Each structure stands twice: as C-alpha cells, then as structure tokens.
Amino acid sequence: MIKIENLHKSYPIGKDSLHVLKGLDLHIKEGEFVSIMGSSGSGKSTLLNIVGLLDTHDEGKYYLNGQLIKDLNEKKAAILRNKFLGFVFQSFNLISYKTALENVALPLYYKGMGRKERLKIALEYLEKVGLKDWAEHLPNELSGGQKQRVAIARALVTKPKVVLADEPTGALDSTTTDSVMDLLKEINDEGMTVFVITHEEEVAAQTKRIVRLRDGVIISDKLTQQAKAV
Amino acid sequence: MKFIFDSDSWQEIYGSIRKNKIRTVITIIGVLWGIFLLVVLLGAARGMENGFTKLFGDFATNSVFVWTQSTDTPFKGYQKGRRFRLTDSDIEVLKSEYSDEIKFLAPRNQTNNLLVHDFKSSNYKVSGDYPVLDKIQKKKLLYGRFLNENDILSYAKVTVISEDMYKQLFDKGEEAIGQYIKINAINYKVVGVYGSSNGIDLDGDTAYIPYSTFKKVYNTGNKVDWMVITAAPDVDIEQMESDIILTLKSLHKVHPDDKRAFGSFNLGTQIDKLTGFLTGMQFLTWFVGIATLIAGVFAIGNILLITVKERTKEIGIRRAIGATPASIRQQIILESVFLTTVAGMLGIIFGGSILFAIDAAFGQGPDAALVNPTVNIPIILIAFATLITLGTLIGLIPAHVATIVKPIEALREE
Numbered sequence: 001m002i003k004i005e006n007l008h009k010s011y012p013i014g015k016d017s018l019h020v021l022k023g024l025d026l027h028i029k030e031g032e033f034v035s036i037m038g039s040s041g042s043g044k045s046t047l048l049n050i051v052g053l054l055d056t057h058d059e060g061k062y063y064l065n066g067q068l069i070k071d072l073n074e075k076k077a078a079i080l081r082n083k084f085l086g087f088v089f090q091s092f093n094l095i096s097y098k099t100a101l102e103n104v105a106l107p108l109y110y111k112g113m114g115r116k117e118r119l120k121i122a123l124e125y126l127e128k129v130g131l132k133d134w135a136e137h138l139p140n141e142l143s144g145g146q147k148q149r150v151a152i153a154r155a156l157v158t159k160p161k162v163v164l165a166d167e168p169t170g171a172l173d174s175t176t177t178d179s180v181m182d183l184l185k186e187i188n189d190e191g192m193t194v195f196v197i198t199h200e201e202e203v204a205a206q207t208k209r210i211v212r213l214r215d216g217v218i219i220s221d222k223l224t225q226q227a228k229a230v
Numbered sequence: 231m232k233f234i235f236d237s238d239s240w241q242e243i244y245g246s247i248r249k250n251k252i253r254t255v256i257t258i259i260g261v262l263w264g265i266f267l268l269v270v271l272l273g274a275a276r277g278m279e280n281g282f283t284k285l286f287g288d289f290a291t292n293s294v295f296v297w298t299q300s301t302d303t304p305f306k307g308y309q310k311g312r313r314f315r316l317t318d319s320d321i322e323v324l325k326s327e328y329s330d331e332i333k334f335l336a337p338r339n340q341t342n343n344l345l346v347h348d349f350k351s352s353n354y355k356v357s358g359d360y361p362v363l364d365k366i367q368k369k370k371l372l373y374g375r376f377l378n379e380n381d382i383l384s385y386a387k388v389t390v391i392s393e394d395m396y397k398q399l400f401d402k403g404e405e406a407i408g409q410y411i412k413i414n415a416i417n418y419k420v421v422g423v424y425g426s427s428n429g430i431d432l433d434g435d436t437a438y439i440p441y442s443t444f445k446k447v448y449n450t451g452n453k454v455d456w457m458v459i460t461a462a463p464d465v466d467i468e469q470m471e472s473d474i475i476l477t478l479k480s481l482h483k484v485h486p487d488d489k490r491a492f493g494s495f496n497l498g499t500q501i502d503k504l505t506g507f508l509t510g511m512q513f514l515t516w517f518v519g520i521a522t523l524i525a526g527v528f529a530i531g532n533i534l535l536i537t538v539k540e541r542t543k544e545i546g547i548r549r550a551i552g553a554t555p556a557s558i559r560q561q562i563i564l565e566s567v568f569l570t571t572v573a574g575m576l577g578i579i580f581g582g583s584i585l586f587a588i589d590a591a592f593g594q595g596p597d598a599a600l601v602n603p604t605v606n607i608p609i610i611l612i613a614f615a616t617l618i619t620l621g622t623l624i625g626l627i628p629a630h631v632a633t634i635v636k637p638i639e640a641l642r643e644e
C-alpha cells in the first residue's frame with residue numbers, strides 16, 4: 001500500500017537546510033495498523049505529511065498504492081488525497097462554521113457527489129462514530145473527543161485506503177483516547193490501513209506494528225502483542 | 231461553468247458570507263457606493279441636459295439670425311455710416327447659392343399695430359411671414375392652422391394669433407376661428423390660435439399674417455427686415471454664417487471687412503457652448519463614477535485577500551480532504567463576483583430610487599431644474615458588466631494567493 005525507499009527530506013532554514021528525514025525505508029501493506037513513535041522533532045509529522053501528499057520529499061522513492069509519486073501537480077495530489085487518503089489531525093481541523101454533518105460531508109462534495117446523497121452517507125458515518133444526535137451541532141459545541149470522532153468520520157467518509165492520523169489522541173484525556181483508539185481499531189478490522197503518530201506507549205501498544213524514529217532514521221520496526229494475538 | 235449552477239457552490243458562498251458578515255457588508259457598501267454615484271450623477275447630468283433641451287424647446291437650434299445695420303467702412307464710393315436694407319432678391323440669391331447648406335430660410339417683416347375686435351383692442355407685434363416659420367419654430371396650435379402657401383399666393387387677409395391675444399381680444403368661450411379682427415383698420419380673418427411655446431420664444435405675442443399680404447398692406451416694396459436661416463444637418467453653422475454675410479456684403483457693396491454693416495446672432499454657437507459644458511459634465515460624471523467603482527472593486531479584492539489569508543487554514547483543510555486548486559479558485563472568484571453583483575444591483579436600485587426622489591422634488595413643473603433625470607439601461611448594463619468583469623479579475627488575486635501555498639503550509643498556519 002505504502003512503500004518508501006531511501007526517503008530524504010530537508011527544510012531550508014535561511015541559508016542552511018535542516019536534514020530531517022535521512023534515508024527511510026518503510027513498507028506498509030494493505031490492512032496494517034502502524035504507529036510511529038519517536039521523540040519530538042524526530043521527523044514523524046514530516047514523514048506522515050509526505051505520505052499524505054501534503055508535502056513533497058527531496059530524494060528517494062515513494063509508491064502509493066503501487067503508483068510512484070513524483071512531480072505530482074497539486075490537482076493530481078488533491079484527487080489522490082480525496083481518493084486514497086483520510087486525515088485525522090491532532091487539532092481536529094474541523095471547519096468552524098459548518099455543522100458536524102456538513103464537515104463530514106465535505107470530502108464527498110469535492111468528490112462531486114450530490115448534496116442529498118452525501119448528507120445521507122455522512123450521517124451514516126456519524127452514526128458509526130456514535131454522534132448521530134450531534135449532527136447539527138457546530139464544532140465549538142462539541143467536546144474534544146467528539147470533535148476527533150467527527151474528524152475520523154470525515155476521514156472515513158470517502159472510504160479511503162489509508163487513514164493517516166497525526167497524534168489523534170494528543171489533545172484528549174485517557175477515556176476519550178480509548179474511545180478514539182477503539183474506533184481506529186474497528187476501522188482497521190474492516191480492512192483499512194491505519195497509520196498513526198503517537199507519543200503514548202499505551203496508544204502505540206493498541207496498534208499492530210510500531211515504527212520508532214530517531215533523528216530521521218528508523219531505529220526499530222516491530223510487531224506488537226496485538227498483531228501476534230490475531 | 232457547471233459550478234455556477236451547482237447549489238453546493240452557493241451553499242459554500244452562503245456559509246462563508248455568513249461567517250464574514252462585516253467584511254461582506256463593507257465590500258458591498260464599497261461597490262454599492264460606486265455604482266450608486268454613477269447612477270445618480272449620470273441621471274442628474276441627464277436631467278440637466280433635458281432641462282436645457284426643454285429650454286430650447288421647439289426651436290431649431292442650428293439657426294442664425296441676420297439683419298442690417300450701417301456700414302463702418304467707406305467702400306466703392308460710398309461713405310461710411312450708410313444705411314441699407316435686405317431685399318427679396320438677396321433671399322433668392324442666398325437660396326440658390328446655398329441650397330446645400332440652408333435647410334430653411336425665413337425672411338421677415340414686422341411692425342407694431344393696434345388690434346381691434348368688437349370693443350376690445352390692444353397693441354401687438356404684427357409679422358409678415360412665410361409658412362416655413364412653423365418649421366423653424368414649431369407653433370403649438372390650439373385651434374385652426376398656421377399660414378400656408380395658398381395664403382401667400384392669394385395675398386389672403388388672414389392672421390394667426392396667440393392664446394394671450396385671444397384672451398385680450400375675445401370674450402371668454404367665444405369662437406375665434408373664422409372671426410375678423412382689425413389690424414391697422416383692415417379686417418383679417420383669424421385662422422389659427424397658438425399656445426405659448428416651450429423654451430425659446432422668438433416673437434412673443436405676435437399676429438402672423440402672410441408675407442405677401444404684409445408687403446402689400448404696409449407697402450414695404452422688396453425690403454426685408456431680417457431673416458432666420460436654419461442650417462441643414464452636419465453643416466458647420468459658423469462657416470455658413472460668415473459665408474452668407476460675405477455674399478450679402480458683395481451684393482450690397484459693403485467692404486468685406488466691415489464689422490457693423492450686418493448684424494447676426496448664431497443660436498447654434500451659443501447652444502454648442504452649453505452642450506460642451508454638458509458633455510464636460512457627463513465626462514466628469516463618468517470619470518468620478520468609474521473611479522469610485524474601481525476603488526470599490528479593489529476594496530472587494532483587498533478584503534477578499536485579507537479573508538483568504540485569514541482562511542488559509544480552512545483552505546488547507548479543504549485541500550487536505552481533496553479540494554483541487556481549481557475548485558478553491560472557482561469558489562473565491564464566484565464569491566467575488568457574487569458580492570460585486572449583489573452590491574451592483576443594490577447600488578442601481580438605490581441610485582434609481584434617489585433619481586426618482588430627485589425627480590419628484592426638483593423635476594416637476596415648468597421651471598424644473600432637472601427634467602426627467604434618467605440613466606440609459608444599456609449604460610447601466612455596461613457598467614454592470616464592467617463591474618462583474620472587474621469583480622472576476624480582482625477575485626483572481628486572492629484566489630491565486632489561496633492556492634500557491636502548499637497545503638501543509640496552509641495547515642500549519644495558526
């Protein structure tokens with residue numbers, strides 16, 4: 001599903017450049033549930049953004065669903081994102097003046113789906129994350145956990161191949177963290193590839209594979225108890 | 231183009247307008263003010279123009295009046311200070327030599343006489359005229375007719391009098407047509423009564439009688455008091471004036487440089503000056519209106535740009551979930567066009583109402599300062615189309631800004 005070979009990424013800082021990813025190799029197959037761990041600044045978000053086509057890499061090869069990602073223009077990137085990828089952000093990133101339902105329906109709008117149909121599907125996904133009754137609420141009327149579940153519903157609504165989550169539980173307490181993780185597990189069980197960044201060992205332990213980064217290189221890549229349990 | 235008719239595009243616009251109420255109101259006011267000014271100024275200018283046109287009324291404004299005075303230069307053995315008169319033969323010469331330039335030529339002889347009907351009498355101007363006078367200054371006939379060719383040929387003793395004269399000489403409700411009045415003790419049959427004309431009135435209350443009759447009754451021989459010449463369309467009326475006077479000078483053995491021998495008044499030139507002023511005013515109006523309009527559109531562009539920057543994060547989110555740059559651009563441009571259109575329409579409506587109010591306040595009655603202050607629909611449509619075009623163009627800037635940043639940079643924005 002995701003195949004990375006010798007990936008490099010530097011950020012220009014003034015005249016110098018900061019070498020953040022220093023030759024990563026990573027292969028994530030369809031249906032995997034992978035977490036990335038590492039200290040702050042180790043390059044986790046950078047990696048996820050490149051995988052999510054929100055950013056570009058400098059060197060190396062990246063295949064998404066077998067397709068080599070190279071010289072992608074913004075239009076193609078947008079279409080690929082819409083088709084293959086679903087994002088969950090630490091800060092939720094819901095659109096503040098749209099209701100929960102409209103937020104969830106928005107990716108379908110960019111897919112070109114009619115309003116009625118997309119609201120219907122969006123409502124199904126809200127139901128799936130347990131927020132059907134909150135459909136008409138604006139984001140600022142929801143708790144952090146609820147917001148993140150709306151964001152997950154939005155990530156799922158286009159039936160992406162991969163869900164990318166950058167510290168989805170970073171702003172949540174432990175109970176809501178658990179509910180969000182249960183949700184991610186559930187969608188993984190349905191066959192979706194899930195790729196999360198986290199700081200918390202307990203969260204990582206609920207995934208099936210943990211990749212550890214340090215200073216832009218992978219220092220370990222192990223399956224968890226969860227994976228062995230299956 | 232599909233996105234224009236897509237209810238979702240409008241849903242999006244509605245959402246963003248609702249979210250940015252203040253900026254929406256400010257931008258709308260900006261453009262509204264521009265088009266409002268344009269409409270009101272153009273309407274007022276038009277109203278003034280109409281006012282002037284009404285002032286000129288039914289008079290053929292491209293006319294010249296010519297009469298004789300006395301020479302100021304000795305010439306061909308004549309002393310200076312010689313007095314002389316225009317003659318019928320002058321008229322014939324002018325008519326044949328300037329057949330292309332002259333549309334109408336009316337020689338006139340006039341005097342003052344006592345008019346009597348029954349026991350009422352009053353002094354009025356009496357004028358010997360050809361029917362063509364009615365073409366130079368249209369008479370508003372209330373009853374009967376104006377002089378005709380037949381009257382001229384038959385030396386008819388007929389007269390056309392004004393409404394005021396009728397009131398002076400006749401009893402209220404009395405039939406005037408067919409009755410006789412005495413002018414200088416000679417009976418004339420009244421064939422027409424005319425009302426006061428709009429605007430310029432050359433003669434005031436005058437009893438018109440046939441030119442030929444006047445000649446015979448007052449024994450004027452071949453002399454002509456003065457004449458009115460109306461130029462054909464597209465003739466340089468000043469040129470025609472000086473050419474005609476030169477011809478007359480040679481006919482009357484007057485020195486070509488004589489300044490006093492012929493008097494003339496060129497109505498066309500006088501009116502051109504006024505028209506020039508009006509054109510200037512319209513130009514100024516356009517200038518002010520369009521400048522304001524452009525300023526308004528720039529305000530929209532500027533505010534859209536600011537909001538696009540404010541909305542960078544939102545745009546980043548939209549792009550992360552699959553919005554293409556084109557769809558973002560369309561959205562912003564459509565928003566810009568929508569705002570300018572709404573503002574433009576409101577401006578036109580308000581401007582129109584103000585014109586309506588101006589018309590009600592200043593545009594009524596015979597002495598109105600502004601007559602029928604209106605703006606042409608095509609002009610409004612052009613202004614409107616320009617507005618929408620400008621709205622689109624100005625929308626391109628924020629739209630471009632919204633899509634040049636990488637989505638990740640947009641998302642990082644706090």
Ligand SMILES: Nc1ncnc2c1ncn2[C@@H]1O[C@H](COP(=O)(O)OP(=O)(O)OP(=O)(O)O)[C@@H](O)[C@H]1O
Nearest residue numbers: 011012013018020039040041042043044045046047
């Ligand atoms: N746009 C940028 N310009 C310059 N440097 C950047 C940029 N984005 C990230 N960096 C730098 O790259 C390094 C890796 O950043 P990244 O966000 O990938 O870290 P992270 O592992 O996600 O950290 P955290 O756990 O704090 O989120 C950091 O040193 C950061 O300062």
Ligand SMILES: [Mg+2]
Nearest residue numbers: 044045046166
């Ligand atoms: Mg990070």
